[in-house]
Amino acid sequence: MDKRVRADLFRNRLQEAMSHAGMTRSALSRVTNVDRSTIGQLLKDDHPRLPNAQLAADVAVALGVSTDWLLGLTNRPETPGDIVAAALSLSPAERTSADAQLLAWHHEAAGYKVRHVPATLPDILKTSRMLEWEYAPVPERRLPEAFNAMRDQLAWLSSGVSDYEIAIPIHEMEACAAGTSYYKGVSEGIRYEQLEFIADQCDQMFPRLRIFLFDAHQVFSAPITIFGPNLAVIYVGQCYLAFREIERVKSLSGHFDWLVREAVVDARNVASCIRSMIA
Numbered sequence: 481m482d483k484r485v486r487a488d489l490f491r492n493r494l495q496e497a498m499s500h501a502g503m504t505r506s507a508l509s510r511v512t513n514v515d516r517s518t519i520g521q522l523l524k525d526d527h528p529r530l531p532n533a534q535l536a537a538d539v540a541v542a543l544g545v546s547t548d549w550l551l552g553l554t555n556r557p558e559t560p561g562d563i564v565a566a567a568l569s570l571s572p573a574e575r576t577s578a579d580a581q582l583l584a585w586h587h588e589a590a591g592y593k594v595r596h597v598p599a600t601l602p603d604i605l606k607t608s609r610m611l612e613w614e615y616a617p618v619p620e621r622r623l624p625e626a627f628n629a630m631r632d633q634l635a636w637l638s639s640g641v642s643d644y645e646i647a648i649p650i651h652e653m654e655a656c657a658a659g660t661s662y663y664k665g666v667s668e669g670i671r672y673e674q675l676e677f678i679a680d681q682c683d684q685m686f687p688r689l690r691i692f693l694f695d696a697h698q699v700f701s702a703p704i705t706i707f708g709p710n711l712a713v714i715y716v717g718q719c720y721l722a723f724r725e726i727e728r729v730k731s732l733s734g735h736f737d738w739l740v741r742e743a744v745v746d747a748r749n750v751a752s753c754i755r756s757m758i759a
Contacts, residue, residue: 501544545557596646597701603626613670679750679751701736702716
C-alpha cells in the first residue's frame with residue numbers, strides 16, 4: 481500500500497475509533513503522553529502522516545483496537561486476544577434442556593439448518609415420562625422447565641423455521657429398546673413410548689426433520705451441534721465449547737456430513753428401523 485494511502489486510512493480509522501470510544505484529542509494526548517498538536521497532525525486531512533511504532537501502539541491500546549487495524553493490515557478492529565476469545569469460548573452447560581444459552585443459540589440459527597449429535601437421545605424428541613425418569617435426581621423445579629423447553633423446541637421445529645438433522649449411534653436406539661446401558665431401570669412402557677414417539681416424528685416431519693443412525697464401531701462423534709454456518713458447539717458435560725471462526729465451523733460441518741455418509745440407516749428408513757426394534 482502506498483504510504484499516503486495508508487496514512488489516509490490510518491487517519492480515517494483513528495477518527496472512527498476516537499468517535500466510538502468517545503475520546504477527544506486532548507484526552508487521547510494525555511493517555512498517550514504526547515502533545516495535543518501531535519494528535520492533531522495525525523488527524524489532518526490535507527497532510528496526513530503516520531505515527532512512529534510507539535505512538536501507534538499507545539493509540540491502539542488507548543482506544544481498545546489493534547495496531548494492525550489502524551494501519552490497514554486487517555479489517556478486524558479487535559485486538560488479537562479478543563479475536564481468539566470470540567472465535568472460541570466456554571459457556572456453562574445447565575443440566576436441563578431449558579438452558580438459556582442453548583435456547584438462545586437455537587433462535588440465533590433461525591432460518592439455517594441445525595445439525596445435532598446428541599449425548600443420548602435428542603432432548604427435542606423426549607417424552608414427558610422419559611424426562612421424568614431422567615430428571616429424578618434433579619430438583620423438582622427443573623423438570624417443568626425441561627419439559628416446557630422441549631415442547632417449545634418441538635413447536636419451533638414443527639413450524640418449519642429451520643431444518644434439523646440428527647445423527648445418532650444406532651446402539652443408542654438399541655439400548656433404549658432393550659433397557660440396557662444408560663436405559664437400565666427404565667420401564668418397558670416408557671422406553672417403547674419414547675421410541676414410538678421418535679418414529680412418529682420422523683414420519684410426520686420428514687424432510688425438515690431427518691435422523692440418521694450410524695455404527696459407532698465404524699465412526700465416532702462427540703456430542704456436537706452446528707447452528708447454521710456461523711456457530712458450532714461441542715458439549716463436554718459442565719460446559720460448551722463454542723466455535724465461531726468460520727473454518728472451525730466448516731470442519732465440524734464436514735465431520736457431520738461424514739457421519740451422514742457413513743450412516744447404516746438413512747433418514748427415510750429410520751422410523752421403520754425403530755419400530756422393528758420395538759417389535
